[in-house]
Amino acid sequence: MRKADALNAKHPMQKPSRLTQQLEKILGDDPWPAGASEACALAERRPLDKGQALQRAGDRWQHLWWIESGALRMYFVDIDGQSHNKNFYLEGAFLWPITPTLAREPVHFWVEALEPSIVWALPWAEWKSAVQDFAPWAALEKQMLSRLLEDKMQREHEFLQRSATERYQDLLEHHPAWAQRVPLKHIASFLGITDVALSRIRRRLAETSEPLNPG
Template sequence: MNEFEIFKNWLRQIPFLTEEDCALFLPFLKTKSYKEKAYLLSENKICHEIGFINKGSFRTFYLADGKEINTQFVFENEFVVDYDSFLHEKPSRYFIQALEDSEIVSFNLSALQNAYEVSHNWERFGRMMAEHSYRLTTQRVESFLFMDGEQRYLDLLKGNPQIFNRIPLYHIASYLGLERESLSRLRKKIAEK
């Protein structure tokens, strides 16, 4: 399958996007491959493109006192980007790293803005993406405000069980705000129930 076909097929599932809407992006699309552990974005660099993941996975993290703190994992049929850096063309506070050999279809901000100007459907799509990003951010913040480590773990297990097959436990522990040993004890305790 052509590397652009996966993205186009995903777009076709959005009921209000027409074939003409999809065709707007074709001249701007690029495919990129990332080896495991390669960086799509580094701290203090501007995120110049948004990537649709054809295959593989990425993590977003920041450094606090030299320690990596994971904030997000993304997989196939999801977008990988630091939206704030991308939309405002400002240096990122985050790193984005491939966790597996990965392939993305990417486009830049001018391509997205062009689509917004030409098509109300793309404006609607952009609004939906912004709402989705806001919802994910709010859920993440509220999980730390209103849940303990065990509740965050159970919530992740319920909402995203495949993550445990693809992401190393030390990355998941960081994402949950736990030490690796604490996560191991927690998993053992829950398994024994």
């Protein structure tokens, strides 16, 4: 029995949610384990205003999130109250507490909407309990962990061995959608420079006819 069929058997008039459909797409055709469809039925569709927090530092990370539309940023706030962007997420992205520590202890970062967004919040404890022995989910988690490690190593390389201009050019190459959607001040923070310095870099690249995405 397919996942959506299992849900409809309990709720005949209920269509599978956008979240359920997306999970079906990425997890393949294997039947879901007991409890997974019921966990999905607990998910909430949350509209977010621009600047509204989805996750606050000091709170526990208790949900898997899927971005139906919009854009989010993950950032830290230092002891001087300055924010430092760690990552950006656009529609279609999944986020969840991929390590036990992230789910068990209060987090040190914030997640907020960069623009009006819609996010699905799936209770993590219920979903994790249902899929912990589900091979397609285990494969997805392994893939995500590998990607996070590769991104971390690449980011360390860029900060240690690449100039600010090269870091910006790398961002344009690997994340062109960010340049279109994320405000320049947040791009600058992600690159570890001021927005004034980024404006100078963009102007210099434009003057030398280097490829430059509008932002």
